[in-house]
Amino acid sequence: MKKSLVAVLTPFLLSTAPHAQQPGESPALGNNRITQNDITGGALSLFDIRLAGMKIFSTPFNSLDGYGDGPGVNPLDPVSPGDRPTLQNNGTFLRINGLDAQTCMECHSVGSNATVPFRFAVGGVGGVNNNAMFQPDEIDVDDELGNGFAFYNGRFINPPFLFGSGGVELAGKEMTMDLQNQKAQAQSNPGVSVALVTKGVSFGSITYDGGSGTFDTSQVAGVDADLVVRPFGRKGEFATVRGFDLGAMAFHLGMEPVEVVGAGVDGDNDGVTDEILIGEISALHVFNTNLERPKAERPKGSAKTGKALFSQVGCTSCHQPFLNTTTQYLTYSFPEVDEDPTANVFYATDLRKGPAGFRRNMLGGVSVPLFSDLKRHDMGAALAESFGSPLDSFFITARLWGIADTAPYLHDGRALTLTDAILMHGGEGATASANFQSLADTQKEDLLSYLRTLRTPEEPAEDLLP
Numbered sequence: 001m002k003k004s005l006v007a008v009l010t011p012f013l014l015s016t017a018p019h020a021q022q023p024g025e026s027p028a029l030g031n032n033r034i035t036q037n038d039i040t041g042g043a044l045s046l047f048d049i050r051l052a053g054m055k056i057f058s059t060p061f062n063s064l065d066g067y068g069d070g071p072g073v074n075p076l077d078p079v080s081p082g083d084r085p086t087l088q089n090n091g092t093f094l095r096i097n098g099l100d101a102q103t104c105m106e107c108h109s110v111g112s113n114a115t116v117p118f119r120f121a122v123g124g125v126g127g128v129n130n131n132a133m134f135q136p137d138e139i140d141v142d143d144e145l146g147n148g149f150a151f152y153n154g155r156f157i158n159p160p161f162l163f164g165s166g167g168v169e170l171a172g173k174e175m176t177m178d179l180q181n182q183k184a185q186a187q188s189n190p191g192v193s194v195a196l197v198t199k200g201v202s203f204g205s206i207t208y209d210g211g212s213g214t215f216d217t218s219q220v221a222g223v224d225a226d227l228v229v230r231p232f233g234r235k236g237e238f239a240t241v242r243g244f245d246l247g248a249m250a251f252h253l254g255m256e257p258v259e260v261v262g263a264g265v266d267g268d269n270d271g272v273t274d275e276i277l278i279g280e281i282s283a284l285h286v287f288n289t290n291l292e293r294p295k296a297e298r299p300k301g302s303a304k305t306g307k308a309l310f311s312q313v314g315c316t317s318c319h320q321p322f323l324n325t326t327t328q329y330l331t332y333s334f335p336e337v338d339e340d341p342t343a344n345v346f347y348a349t350d351l352r353k354g355p356a357g358f359r360r361n362m363l364g365g366v367s368v369p370l371f372s373d374l375k376r377h378d379m380g381a382a383l384a385e386s387f388g389s390p391l392d393s394f395f396i397t398a399r400l401w402g403i404a405d406t407a408p409y410l411h412d413g414r415a416l417t418l419t420d421a422i423l424m425h426g427g428e429g430a431t432a433s434a435n436f437q438s439l440a441d442t443q444k445e446d447l448l449s450y451l452r453t454l455r456t457p458e459e460p461a462e463d464l465l466p
């Protein structure tokens with residue numbers, strides 16, 4: 001009797017969509033959800049908005065929230081987020097190409113791993129087991145190809161932390177505005193090559209051809225041809241944290257933001273609409289960009305010598321210690337226009353007074369001690385990803401602030417020590433790496449003790465914790 005009941009029920013269960021309704025169960029986000037009007041209305045404090053954002057970042061979503069992709073609207077498209085196949089059609093995860101966590105915090109949770117056991121923190125880094133496996137469709141686990149390594153044609157990426165990201169976003173936006181102005185200058189001076197330089201970083205040059213009415217971008221370097229500085233993602237693909245967050249929601253969690261699929265639209269066919277509201281992405285953006293910034297200890301003794309060496313051997317040509325902004329206010333836009341960060345602004349936070357706590361600089365803005373030029377560099381064949389695009393070996397200069405606490409290193413976490421990371425620099429980084437290698441042992445120790453003064457914030461988002 002029981003057996004036949006199972007036989008009758010099984011096909012039925014397998015064919016149902018993830019349950020939008022389950023008596024006794026409820027969405028993990030609850031019903032008290034923050035809207036864009038709540039934020040623009042001005043009644044909420046920065047604390048309230050950050051708290052709401054932290055909730056979006058750390059809630060383990062379930063099927064009632066709209067977690068995951070529904071049954072195949074387009075089952076033939078295995079790589080783009082939405083409608084992805086799951087393991088044994090379990091409806092929940094595959095782990096490869098996303099559906100790889102229930103909450104953002106699963107991968108961004110290590111505040112420091114310089115201690116044993118490591119210290120947790122919302123918005124931190126992840127270990128190699130938290131690496132994202134982006135869009136592979138071939139994994140040669142047992143080396144059937146016989147080329148001596150496990151061929152994998154996707155991206156394998158280690159999660160960075162989000163501390164201080166408000167300063168990074170502000171610096172990037174100001175750089176974009178400078179470059180857009182220089183592009184306009186080129187347009188008003190046809191045939192004249194205009195240098196693209198912002199905050200001491202050179203991005204090549206641009207020329208406007210009055211005859212054809214087009215820009216010659218062949219001399220543009222380290223940034224996309226649209227001259228938008230994109231600090232986020234290890235390959236420099238996103239101008240703002242909001243832009244990154246939208247993709248992260250869909251890719252990792254199958255949570256579809258309203259601003260991507262539309263209000264009331266069930267884009268992933270899982271029976272749930274309005275999975276992540278516009279106001280929820282705004283709150284997430286505000287939370288992420290108002291996390292405390294990494295702080296450096298004052299270099300003494302050996303570390304002080306190491307600081308000088310760091311610049312002497314050529315590390316600072318890419319790992320620029322500071323970027324100075326001209327304002328302390330980070331603005332938030334919806335919808336965002338990458339080329340024009342001043343468009344559609346609905347909110348602003350003070351990066352000096354807020355939790356980010358950046359220092360005032362001489363320009364009336366803040367100094368962002370990130371150790372990066374926010375520029376893309378060719379790091380050589382050995383570091384390249386096996387993705388099949390010309391940008392395989394290009395990465396945006398990794399920000400070294402907090403580096404003492406964030407092993408493993410490099411985009412996929414292949415470097416377990418700082419020395420490994422430095423020695424693996426090829427391409428444009430090869431000379432500096434060779435210079436490091438030719439230092440005396442004590443000098444290497446000095447340089448490493450300098451890098452170990454670069455610490456993550458001790459208690460990020462502490463005021464929000466229960």
Ligand code: HEC
Pocket residue numbers: 057100101103104105106107108126130131132157158159160161162165231232233234235241244245248249252253284288
């Ligand atoms: C499976 C692990 C994983 C999960 C879950 C995850 N992330 Fe990430 N996160 C990563 C990896 C890996 C990167 C680096 C991606 C890259 O370089 O392209 C990253 C990068 C980021 C960045 C850019 C940081 C920078 O400085 O470049 C942001 C912002 C971010 N994640 C936000 C989120 C949010 C919001 C969520 C939840 C919706 C989330 N992440 C969930 C692994 C994860």
Ligand code: HEC
Pocket residue numbers: 234310313314315316317318319377379383395396397398399400403406408409410411412418421422425428429432433436
């Ligand atoms: C040509 C530009 C360039 C130069 C010069 C350079 N780096 Fe880098 N560095 C990068 C890039 C780009 C990455 C990220 C590469 C990746 O993720 O695979 C990086 C990554 C790193 C990392 C790992 C960071 C992390 O969080 O994973 C360390 C440590 C580092 N560099 C130290 C140094 C030191 C020390 C020097 C001088 C000896 C140096 N770099 C010179 C561009 C440069």
